[in-house]
Structure formats: structure tokens, C-alpha cells
Amino acid sequence: MDPGEVPQELQNLSVLEQQLICKTAPTISIHLLKHGGLASSGHCVTFPQEVNEPAQIFPKLPEEIKLIRVRKKGRHDSSKDFNVRRYTIQNALQWLKINNPCYSDITISESRLAQLPLNGEMDGLQTIEYDDDDDETDKTFQDLGPATGEKPVVHGNTEATWPLHTEYCRTMLLLHWPNWRSIHDIVPDSSSWVEQMNTFLQTETCPNFVKAQVERAKRQYEKRTEADSDSDDETCSPIEQPEWIDVIQPNAVYDDFSSEFQFWDGGPDQDWICTSYTCPNEPGKWWNDLKESSTCTSQIDNLVVDPASLNEDQKFAYNLVMHTLTSADNNVKPLRMVVTGAAGSGKSYLIKCIVNAVRTHFGQNDAVQVLCPTGNSANLISGVTLHSFLHIPIGARASKEMKPPDGLTGQPLQQKCKNLKCLLIDERSLIGCNTLGWMEFHCSYGVNNENETTANWGDIPIVVFFGDDIQLPPVCDSPPYSSKGKTPFAIHGSLVWQTFDTVVHLKNVIRQNCDQMQPKEALNSLRNYSVDKEQARWLQQFQKDNLLRRYGPDILTRMKEKSLCVFPNHDEEWSHNKKKLLEKNKIYPIAKVTAINRGIHSNSSSSDKSGGLIRILYICKEARVMLSCNLCVKFGLYNGAVRTVKEIIFSKNTLPQTHQPEIILVDFPKYTGPPYVKDFPQLVPVTPIERLDCNCCKRIQIPLRLGWGTTIHRCQGMTIGTGEINRYIAINPGSKSFESRNPGALYVALSRAKTAGGPNEDPDFCWDPNIWVNEDRLCHKGDTSLTRPITNEIHRLSRLSEKTKQDYSHLFSVTEE
């Protein structure tokens, strides 16, 4: 059947969205024919719906639709099929009511619409979670089996991969195995889903399109293996992060959502070449000079902090470091310490005090190194990313085997670790066991100059991890205490973590002043997932309407102009940035800058696999942008630095449609290096750079992305409020299911703010003005299966912190005097 042209309102609906608005649910078997055509076979079954009241009221709710999601236990997949967008559904229903006679009498229920997520996963959908080793799974399927002759519509992974994956085999067998009543009809105990699928593929019963899918996956796999072995030569060592110009992506699921949209490009007469600034001719030479001056380490750099202001817990940790340093010659055992504490308890401040002390003690800047998992947090404490300093490979090649780095990596690593005595690592909640394994392995190699040693971290006197387990967990890696990692590095990382036996807990939160008792208590409850109704009501004061009532309309204007908006995912981040860009587009033309890709897989490579370089960058003058890799951390040009575009300059005979700009001049008020444009010391020329992805394909692109909004992951470590880089934070905390996949996300976002305001003072935060954060979301209890290991770890560390206090009571009492 050809439905003709589909109206825009009904285009691109996800499977779940279609189910929520349809009056009937027909199921047809569609097959892909050998040469690409489509055919249907068998019966077209229309499942009857309730004929009375519910069928007239839309949208339907998850419990009213016959859709069962099948997924692996613990994997909270965010498949597009299950994504629901409230306003898309509202538009579709309104269109159907006006244009489709069958829908003319429906009621569109506001209260039902309000139960749908703005853009995200829908709670309440019937879901089967299975575990490869779990016999219970089969029982679950039996319960849901087609008892009354009505077959459930099963959704699972329908993308064929080679080698065959259990999830795909399970979905295909459930869908296509004839007349099954229990799982044992399909897979006997003696066999597995994959084995059974292999047999099924040989039969007449297996649909041809399934056979074709598998064949195609097999061919692609073979092609890739050939390409991989071709490129496996000397010149293609694991991709690593150079110290200078580098990037670490905290949110590895990033996909470039920069799909096509309508914008004004200035037309053929737009002048993209002339500029009102006098720029030196060669930005390349300027960058080389900058690189040289950034690596000059002739004098001790002191950070602006005062050790006299440390509170007693901070001082205790400080004393432990100094004790180990001053006794280093007397065979004191190396310090392997963890400093824990809630957001704002002064961990970063303490790091800066220790850095100053160690530098002064040894008379060298490079005796101490501060490392962070993300560029943003590294910049906040004048550190570098751990991937860049320790040359940790990223991507698929990173996890193969534990072998010492080759010459290209090893020599610079040894050079950097030559004087290393103290390693301080912040934001440890983001560091997984794999990364920790790599860190220790490379640090030992760097410090020991190739000498074999059994002592960990190359026996340097001090290694300290700072962080808060309640904050965001590692991306694509499991925490070092969870013992889930199976690669050699992950196992190594878990073992290394056990050697950290000295613990100091910073119990006082300093970011929020003593007069901020209510926010402090609310934050503490968020941290423990114990927000009560009264606290939830207090938190709701920061909704747009309530702020308006309390402070008047000006506050909304101030917040609109000066807020950093944080979102749970890149999809919503992109929608916000696009909206803001189009507002600027009313005055300034947009240049569409397409990445240049070289290599078999590079076109499809997402930005996280291509060193942060996005496929298509839409940009215009006065756009807020964010650096997507470290250009020069020392001078404030770090991954995540947000600033404003002042000029987009193309060279002669080139245009945005066909070329990349020669320079984008960006105003970075916190840039501290030598000037590029005379009289405008903060203008930095951002030029295209080249990065390799994990398939060793090249991508060339300007290392920028739009920066009006960012993700919650990227804001970890920031302080927001008066006198800080960002004045306000506008928070979109995402759904409950987002929180259960990212425990601590709401707490991380909210704890960035210093104050909740007062009669004559603006609060530092508000909720995203486009959403209503309800009590249910704020009183969320958390997912125990995910949060239980965190709680256990917190208890373990707490016991160790008591023991540390007993063992080193003389150092603690020094502080109390």
C-alpha cells in the first residue's frame, strides 16, 4: 500500500510514538528482497483496541499499548524506537483530529500529554530484561508467551552484526520462529541463541531478509578486518592524546545531531574574506610560537590559594602529603591516598595548596602533576587531562593488551615523568578501572625509564585521588571498585585501587556559605536520594513562574543572557544551541563548515571518535562557542572553554559551501598568552586542525562547537555564581530514567551553584524555563542496583578514613591546635 505523501507532522515518529497515537495496531511482515525491493507476506493482523472510552482519548499511555521491550539486564539502552517527544505527539494528534475523519471525534488529553517526557525515554513501558546466565529469563518469557493466541510485538536489537550477537539472535528467533509457546521450543537447554540462529539461518523458515541482513554484516566485517590489517603498520600506533592540543570526551555516546535545517547563509554577495581586524599573515607560525612559550618552565608557578585558610580536614590531608615528602629519604612508605568529600567541600582548593607546597619543596614545577579526566575540570585546577599527560590511548585499540608503550609514546612520557614526585588526580568518580589500569601502567613506565619494577606508580612518593563517588560515574567503563571490568587493564585497575589505603574525608561543604542552610540540606538530601516533599517544594521556587513572582521580570532577562544551560543529553543540547544560533542568524549569516574526512570509516565517525571534531559545524558571528579540544591549557584555551565568535574569515577564492574558513577569531576573556591581533589581546585565531579517529582515519575541522548549552557531564567541577566564569546555571535535569542511568546527575548540576539567593540577591541557579520539574522527579529514590555498589564503596572508604585518623592522629592534632 502506498500511503502517498506523509504530512510533516507524522514524519519521523518513533515506533513508540506511533503506538501512542494509533487507533489500531496492524502488524505486517515486511521482507527485504534480494535486489533491494520490499514485499509483504502472510496475514496482516490488526489487534483490536478498546472500543469504548479509552480509544477516544489520546495519547495512549504505555500500559495501554501492546509493546514489549526486550533488553539485556542493566543495559538502559536509549534506542530511538522508544524515544518519545511530547510536542511531536501533540502536533501529530492535532493534525490527525483536523485532517483524518477517523480521528475527528478524539479528545486530546492535557493530563495524559503531561505524563509524556519532553524528549526521552518513557517510563512504564512493559520491559523484559534478560541475563545471559539467568535461567529465570526463560520463565519470564513463558509468562509473556502467546497464551491466548495473541502474539506480543517484541522489540529488541534488530541490527545484524558479525560475529552474531546473542541479542540480535534472540530478537530474530522470537520474531520468526514458527508457533513457539515457550522459550524451550526455540532454544533447548543444550544450545545457545547464537547456535540456534546459525541453524535457523540454514532453514527455509528463516525469512530471506534475515539471511540477507546477516550476510551483509558478515561482508562488512570481512572488509573491515582487511582494512584494519592494511593499516596495522608501524606508522599507525595507538591513538593517543598529545599534551598540547588535546581532548577527552566525557560523554562517549555523543553523536552529532547537526541535521540539516533552514538558515540564512548571506547569499552569493556575502563577503567572507574582509575583516575589520589587522591579523598577522601566518596563524600557523603564531601557534608554533605559542606552543614554545607554553612549555617554558623556568620559574615556579604559584596558584592563588592560602594554606592558612585550610579547615581541619583539608589540613590533615595536606599534612599527610607534607609528612611523606619531608620523610621521603627515611624510607616512609609511599602515600596512596583518597580524599573524599561532597561537591564544594574544597577538594580542588586543597589540590592547589598541595601543588604550591610540592613545587616550593622541590624547587621545580614538574615535581607535581595534576591530572583530570576532562579538559574542563583540568583547566579549573591548572592541570592537564590524564589521557594527554600519561599518553593513554583512546578508542577500540586501547583495550587490547598490556605492552609497554613504543618509542614514539615512551620517550615523551619518560621526559615528562623525569622529576615527578607527586601525582594528584581530581574528579575520580569519572575514572573507570580500565583508565586506572592504563594510568598506573604508563606512570610506572614513565617514571622508571624502562627498568622493570614491581612497585606501583614507579614508586613515586605520593599519589592522591580526589573526588566524590556520588558525582557522575565513568562513561563506557566501570568504577574501579565494581570489579565488572574484564580486560587486562580493567583487572589491573581494580587491583591498583585496592592499594589506596589512606583516606581523608572532607566533611564540611564550603561552596555554599553557612547562611545557606536550606540549600545545603536540600543538596545533602539529593545526594542521598532522600528529598522530602517540603524540600521538593522549596526547590520548585526556582521554576520560571515562581522566580518571576518573587523577583520580577528582570531576573528572567538576566538569567537568559548569562546562564549556562545544562542538559542531560546532546540531543537537547543541540536543540537549544540551534534555537540560539537561529536567533543570531536574523542578523549574521551562518557558515556551514563541513569536516574533511580521509579514510574508509571517517565519514560516519562521530565526534567522540574523531578527537572532538564534529562532522558539520554551523557557526556565525556573535555565536557562543566552546572549544572541543585543548588548544593550550596553560593559557586558558582548554576543551570546554566557552566564548564568542568575532569574525569568520575565508581565504581568497574560497566559500563556506565548498571550503573551511582559514581562521575563526574567537574572543576568550580568560586567555592569558601572547596576543595575536594588536590591541585585542583576547582574540584567538582558531584554525582547522587534523585528528585521527580510532580507525586511524583522518578528520580535519575547526575545533569548535556551539556553546550556549552543554551537558551535565561537562559541568562537573565548575563553580557557578558571582565572580565565576558563568553567573547562572539553568538546569534541565532529564527524566528519572536518565538519573538511574547516571546516578548523581541532578546533584552534580545543582551543587555547582554557590547561593540560592535572598531578598536582594539573585539565586545562582534556576530550572530550565521550558520544563516543569515536578515533585516526583525531585523525590526520586534512585536505582538501588546501580547505587548499592556506590554506597558500599562509600562505607568502605569511611572505615578507612577512621583508621587513617587513628594511625596518623599526631598529624591530625597538629591542625587542631
Ligand SMILES: Nc1ncnc2c1ncn2[C@@H]1O[C@H](COP(=O)(O)OP(=O)(O)OP(=O)(O)O)[C@@H](O)[C@H]1O
Ligand atoms: N580553605 C578554603 N578557603 C577558602 N575558600 C575555599 C577553601 N576551600 C574551598 N574554598 C572555596 O570553596 C569553593 C568550592 O571549593 P572546591 O571547588 O575546591 O570544591 P570541590 O570539593 O572541588 O567541589 P566539586 O566536587 O564540585 O568539584 C571554591 O570557590 C573554593 O575557592
